[in-house]
Amino acid sequence: MKKESRKFTVTPWKIEGNIQEEDYAKLTKEFGTEPLTNELLERIKKHTGELHYLLRRKIFFSHRDLKWLLDEYEKGNKFFLYTGRGPSGNVHLGHLLPWILTKWLQDKFKAKLYFQMTDDEKFLVSQKLSLEETRNYAYENALDVIALGFKPELTKIIIDTENIKKLYPIALKVAKKLTFSTVKAVFGFDNATNVGMNFFTSIQSAPCFIENKPCLIPLGIDQDPHFRITRDIAPKLGFMKPALLHCKFAPGLGESGKMSASQPETAIFTTDSEKDVEFKIRNAFTGGRETIAKQKQLGGMPEKCTIYHYLLYFFEPDDKAMQEKFHACRMGQTYCGECKVKLAETINKFLREHQKKRELAKKQLGKFLMKD
Amino acid sequence: MKKESRKFTVTPWKIEGNIQEEDYAKLTKEFGTEPLTNELLERIKKHTGELHYLLRRKIFFSHRDLKWLLDEYEKGNKFFLYTGRGPSGNVHLGHLLPWILTKWLQDKFKAKLYFQMTDDEKFLVSQKLSLEETRNYAYENALDVIALGFKPELTKIIIDTENIKKLYPIALKVAKKLTFSTVKAVFGFDNATNVGMNFFTSIQSAPCFIENKPCLIPLGIDQDPHFRITRDIAPKLGFMKPALLHCKFAPGLGESGKMSASQPETAIFTTDSEKDVEFKIRNAFTGGRETIAKQKQLGGMPEKCTIYHYLLYFFEPDDKAMQEKFHACRMGQTYCGECKVKLAETINKFLREHQKKRELAKKQLGKFLMKD
Numbered sequence: 001m002k003k004e005s006r007k008f009t010v011t012p013w014k015i016e017g018n019i020q021e022e023d024y025a026k027l028t029k030e031f032g033t034e035p036l037t038n039e040l041l042e043r044i045k046k047h048t049g050e051l052h053y054l055l056r057r058k059i060f061f062s063h064r065d066l067k068w069l070l071d072e073y074e075k076g077n078k079f080f081l082y083t084g085r086g087p088s089g090n091v092h093l094g095h096l097l098p099w100i101l102t103k104w105l106q107d108k109f110k111a112k113l114y115f116q117m118t119d120d121e122k123f124l125v126s127q128k129l130s131l132e133e134t135r136n137y138a139y140e141n142a143l144d145v146i147a148l149g150f151k152p153e154l155t156k157i158i159i160d161t162e163n164i165k166k167l168y169p170i171a172l173k174v175a176k177k178l179t180f181s182t183v184k185a186v187f188g189f190d191n192a193t194n195v196g197m198n199f200f201t202s203i204q205s206a207p208c209f210i211e212n213k214p215c216l217i218p219l220g221i222d223q224d225p226h227f228r229i230t231r232d233i234a235p236k237l238g239f240m241k242p243a244l245l246h247c248k249f250a251p252g253l254g255e256s257g258k259m260s261a262s263q264p265e266t267a268i269f270t271t272d273s274e275k276d277v278e279f280k281i282r283n284a285f286t287g288g289r290e291t292i293a294k295q296k297q298l299g300g301m302p303e304k305c306t307i308y309h310y311l312l313y314f315f316e317p318d319d320k321a322m323q324e325k326f327h328a329c330r331m332g333q334t335y336c337g338e339c340k341v342k343l344a345e346t347i348n349k350f351l352r353e354h355q356k357k358r359e360l361a362k363k364q365l366g367k368f369l370m371k372d
Numbered sequence: 373m374k375k376e377s378r379k380f381t382v383t384p385w386k387i388e389g390n391i392q393e394e395d396y397a398k399l400t401k402e403f404g405t406e407p408l409t410n411e412l413l414e415r416i417k418k419h420t421g422e423l424h425y426l427l428r429r430k431i432f433f434s435h436r437d438l439k440w441l442l443d444e445y446e447k448g449n450k451f452f453l454y455t456g457r458g459p460s461g462n463v464h465l466g467h468l469l470p471w472i473l474t475k476w477l478q479d480k481f482k483a484k485l486y487f488q489m490t491d492d493e494k495f496l497v498s499q500k501l502s503l504e505e506t507r508n509y510a511y512e513n514a515l516d517v518i519a520l521g522f523k524p525e526l527t528k529i530i531i532d533t534e535n536i537k538k539l540y541p542i543a544l545k546v547a548k549k550l551t552f553s554t555v556k557a558v559f560g561f562d563n564a565t566n567v568g569m570n571f572f573t574s575i576q577s578a579p580c581f582i583e584n585k586p587c588l589i590p591l592g593i594d595q596d597p598h599f600r601i602t603r604d605i606a607p608k609l610g611f612m613k614p615a616l617l618h619c620k621f622a623p624g625l626g627e628s629g630k631m632s633a634s635q636p637e638t639a640i641f642t643t644d645s646e647k648d649v650e651f652k653i654r655n656a657f658t659g660g661r662e663t664i665a666k667q668k669q670l671g672g673m674p675e676k677c678t679i680y681h682y683l684l685y686f687f688e689p690d691d692k693a694m695q696e697k698f699h700a701c702r703m704g705q706t707y708c709g710e711c712k713v714k715l716a717e718t719i720n721k722f723l724r725e726h727q728k729k730r731e732l733a734k735k736q737l738g739k740f741l742m743k744d
Contacts, residue, residue, distance in 0.1 A: 120540070120544055123544055123548065124544060124547065124548050131541055131544060131545065161537075161540060161541050161544075162537070164536050164537050164540045165533075165534070165536050165537050168492070168533060168536045168540065169503055169533050171568075172492055172495055172496060172503060172533075172568055173503065175496065175566055175567045175568030175571070176495065176496050176566050176568050177566070178566060178567045178568075179563060179564050179565065179566055179567065180552060180561075180562075180563045180564070180565055180567060180570060181563040181564060183567055184563065189552075190552075191551060191552045191553040191556065192551050192552070192553060193551065193552055194547055194548050194549070194550060194551055195547045195550045195551065195552060195555055195567075195570045195571045195573075195574065196543075196544055196547030196548050196550075196571060196574065198552060198567045198570045198571060199547070199567045199568060199570060199571030201567075202567065202568070
């Protein structure tokens, strides 16, 4: 049998290759998830009154058991939300993507949220970060979470090493049902993988089982393997399988791949200065032609343009405005330079606000952190 | 090369076969530990003024780095003690063996002690125990520890699931340096072993690294594999390797093997009633002859007698009295029946006292448990 050639690799710790729009369908198939259908979106809309642009645009594109979750909700069984962050550095816009939708879901469904900071994991996988550093990032990154406007009365931020007393007994119950064979198969581990990583996924499962209620996890598709394990084990522990809602990778500013913290020039960090933003956007890859004359003649290629994708993913929630921008570019009526200047301004406006809220979050931290 | 036939297997979770006195020398060789020499005993005596019978009789028979530990002590670097218990049920006399010497070492060296209750481990390996049960046993077993007379101001009892916030960050640092290959080789794990067990030895290492000081671990020889790993990793974390002092397996009341909680008739539990003790001792295996006539004629075989070994290990600290008993049996001057009655009385006297102290310990527990 001829093996299909693979242009990308997706695991929770590595995303490689140039992932194209059409690859998400492959990923859905390969991971065995369900595509997020218009029918499901309509069911969500029935409860929320409107649809978030990240749903309308299918930036959240795939799910597991969302239909079941909505069935339960309609029977009166409310769900809680769970998402998280591996605190290995500063937060960039790509990290915000699942959190933005999570915040919207919290508001619309008045849902409790557990937000997990996996400082333990990031220490275990890092070549250079100390545990003290990943824990510091956990606190730093928590400010970005809070700045997005989550409700303190509905939100518990878990920092793994701080809240381990709560997580560990649950993780032990998961770990007892989980063999090395399984983590080897799911994550591609081998005999040289450290035993902390073998165990870690049990800790990432734990928040699903703090409460025996339906649970919805908005997350990057790369994190799906962890929760395949969680879902497999849940019924063995007498719990419901968490439902998942997967998003695509946020676009980077380079020619290919996702936004990556390890290539800082491809990502806008929430802590970037105005100058940083201007510089990065000025150097961003676009779908523009070599000359203004050619742009006028042939039109731009917005589908290849990182500026366009930044608007689509983050900064232009209005679909009509988005279509007009697409059309104007295609028609050669707009030029990359002006699009870049506008986007940099929009980002800097967002960051000024975000950074202000991030400062205020320092005083609110205590209200958000899970106790014990 | 012809492989030497093995009559016994020793791992932290399984001791199989009939372990004879001569097997301990083999075990020392196989595990790569050092025999506890008279020279070392003399060095200990220099500081303690006397030698505990468990040392004199070489019931503690093997060590790692004890010479180094004494060098450090003589340079003024005091050591702390660390030992523990896997709380999978009630405590029997065999469990007390390392704790008895640990208590003596605490008194003689005024050494701080960390005593670890591995309720997590016992849950992970057990076919039937829940985590709630192993945690309950941890608290129950702690009463036996306290009843032995440890000093509250020098003793911290760690219950893994309760004190995990202290242990976990240290365990992560150990786990990061430890691969599945290593735990596979050291413990005989395979791909079907649960990932909790793969990780667990990191938690058992953690108490060694709470303080960066010399550490001495009195323990059953079966626990040595855990600390081979700890000792290997210690310098990589900037810590000293803990020194180990290994004891033999406590004799069971049956014809072979060690005292075993899974065969309750072979062991005296601290919670046994007087009737239980009388029954078990009456049925104990001895080195006596079939008839009184033969006993008189041929003499008994104390070296095979469990009653004799109970005196040697637990209840007759006087070497001279021990020799006299041995001699009298050999000469056919004593009979099993009377030895059994006397031993049952001695055990019951000990247990009455122990059970009284165990009751009092319930009020002292708070002083002994490690905080947070």
